[in-house]
Amino acid sequence: MSALSDEQRRFFDANGYLMIPGALSAAELAAVRGAANEAESRWREDPALPGTRIPEFEEIPAIMEYHPALFDLVEHPAVFPLIRELLGTGIGLVDHAYYITPPGGLIDGTAWHTDVRTRVPGVHHAGSTMMIRAMFALTDIAADGGATLVLPGTHRQPDDTPIPLVATPEEMPGAVALTCAAGSAYFFNGNLLHAPSNNRGAVTRRVLLYNYGHKWMRMWRDHEPSLRLAAAARTPMRRQLLGLTAPYKGPDAELST
């Protein structure tokens, strides 16, 4: 049985993204929020831990290393089977992070980009699906609250299509703000044009990112699993996601959810 409904598949194929309202139950959201808070406290207390620390954006990379609940989210049953269906059974993980966007930052229009166009050369991206990036919202995200902006349908544009120049991300004609309630998830094709928007609200935006690719793709720099995380990957699927199985052959792992 398909994890994606026909409507979801058609929407994703045409637009390049999909919203899953209520992906996390209230109890799951509370547990994940607790785990993310713990991770954030540890990260703030130890500046030696890697990450981005600039006024408009804070990023804790390799977030699965911080807490088992954040590791388990990589296979969440409301999201992962859908992405696996879109990428194929040879799915792998490329990177994972916790994004924190405080109010007041200034982001200009050059923030529009695709994840794969320049970073994954050699592939005709308009006809391929190399990455799908999933975001779990830990807070409500309003239109002025730093929502991710996407330009629907651009994932099928030729690779040399210029990105329109705009002064701020919000001025891009046709941009859709992915507003949602806490506990929602959304995901988009890595070739879809997207950008963060300015957080002009009063609430810090908090999202967890899980970026999936194929098991034969390398993980993002400094995202190779630690020995501790690798040891915690006890199922074939978890090992495949962490790049611990043969890249180009061998059986693909079955869904374990």
Place this chain on the structure above:
Amino acid sequence: MSQAMSEEQRLFFNTQGYLVVPDALSIEELATLRLEADAVEARWRTDLSLPGVRRPDLEQVLGIMEHGPALFDLLEHPRIFPLVRALLGPDVMMLDHDYFITPPGATIPQGWHFDFDLPGVDHPRSRLMVKVFYVLADIPPDGGATLVLPGSHITPGGTVLPNSEVPEKLPGALPMNLPAGSAYLINDRTYHSAGNNCSSVHRRLLIYTYGHKWMRMWDEYRPSPELAALAVTPQRRQLLGLTDPYGPPVAWEET
């Protein structure tokens, strides 16, 4: 764009999926490589702990660059590597490297295959890999030459092409029976097979397969600490997968 590849070569590779480079190796280079390859082969035959394939129809010394400086430097051969770079781009990286020895009498039933058929990739319009074969000994017409099916690289992923009990009998098959010192290149979607070696001589090939640095190297080809230590240039480090997979590629000198 690299000037190493002529427009004629580029057009030929783009349309046919392979390219032959006669006399890729000078006589001196060929002699040096043969010496190193012979020494490796002798060591590999006596030390069964060294990795590889030991079958009647194929002997494969795995990770050949680990075994000698000339074999390591062949990675950036000045006549061939610029062609690879022109085809793959500046983010080129090594995927695997072997010494293939095909003894007389080897038969390869149903040997035709694509190297890659990867879900999610628009294969006809993508180029993930270029495989280079260096010929170390003359390959006679019945000597197990690699067979390629010209033009097959533009077939979509999932395409099933005919196979053949006798590889040479596939209609359109083109054998790479070439003299020692030649090189030939194919891409990841060029349908190919080893041929049956009905001659009295071993077929000897060095194979260097290149991809992009965002791709995973086969686990068994990850460089040893000793080889990694020998990669003293940024270019060589990128080729061995020792740089940022998704960051900017290194700069290459035009040749």
